[in-house]
Amino acid sequence: MPIEEDFTEALRTTLKTFEPPNAATLLQSCVRNGRRRRRRRVAAVTLSGAAVLALVGTGAAGVPGLLSDGRTADRTLPGPAASTTTGSASTTAKPTFTGTLPADRALATLTELLPTGLTHSSPPGGRQSGQLWVDDGHGKSLLEVHVSRQTSTASIRGHVFAGTSPSADGTLIASRQAPPGTEPGHAAVDVLHPDGLYVTIMLWQAPGQNAPSTRTTPILTPAQLRAIATSLRWQ
Structure with a gap:
């Protein structure tokens, strides 16, 4: 018998003796195998993440880098940059x-x-009204201060x-300044800065304010009163 016919006959004999696998059993085996592979992949990812976290926790800056072929590099990873801020530069606003x-x-x-x-002292209610008594030994005067930061200055500009x-x-x-003969004599200085400081x-x-004058000359000169009102200390 030619070799082709022998091969064909062998195939027929093999097919006659072949029994197909149980479909249910085969399906269960595939499912188990798939679950097993998935668990292995999850475990591998978890271990890799834990390794990275452990590396960071122990200070990656001191661990040599790894090359792609598994060899260690000859350098260390740089640590956090050192702060260049000095005490003189870090001033508080x-x-x-x-x-x-x-x-x-x-x-x-x-x-x-x-x-x-x-000398100075506080009149009754002075700490709530911004009033202060000042004295140079020749008569007590009342000094009053008001400071605010205005968001709109149009009205103040138009009036004051x-x-x-x-x-x-x-x-x-x-x-x-009050006209001569006004009792008591008084003067005032108003200052409005570009940022609204008034x-x-x-x-x-x-x-x-309603008491008779106890002095013939102001306790502060106009220049002194102006210097106080324009001081940058009010900022």
Whole structure:
């Protein structure tokens, strides 16, 4: 018999003896095998993540890098960059305020700006109204301060500073003085900065606004009153 016929006959014999596998059993085996492979992949990913976290936790900066072929590199990974900030460079910005500066804070700044040789004390309710008694030994005067930061300055510009020319930096300064013979004599300086900071300093030649004058000359000169009102300490 030719070899082709022998091969064909062998195939027929093999097919007759072949029994197809049980479909249900085959399906269950495939499912088990798939689940087994999935668990292995999850375990491998989990182990890899844990290894990375452990590397970070122990300080990756001190662990040599690995090359693609598994060899270690001859360098170490750089650590966190050192801070270049020095104590002199890291200055704290001066705190500011919005709205009206509390009277006690305004009075604290006012007393620091007073000329030497003056004593000061607080009149009744003065710490709430921004009032201070000042004395040079020749009669007590009432000094009052109000400081605020305005968000809209149109009204103030139109009334208090009407006709006033701003300085080079945009600051408006207006000085007021009571007409001669007014009891008690008083003067005031108003300052409005470009950022809305508004300072008013008022001085009476008496212990109170409605009290008779106890002095013939103001305890502060116009220049001293202006210097206090325009001080940058109010910022």
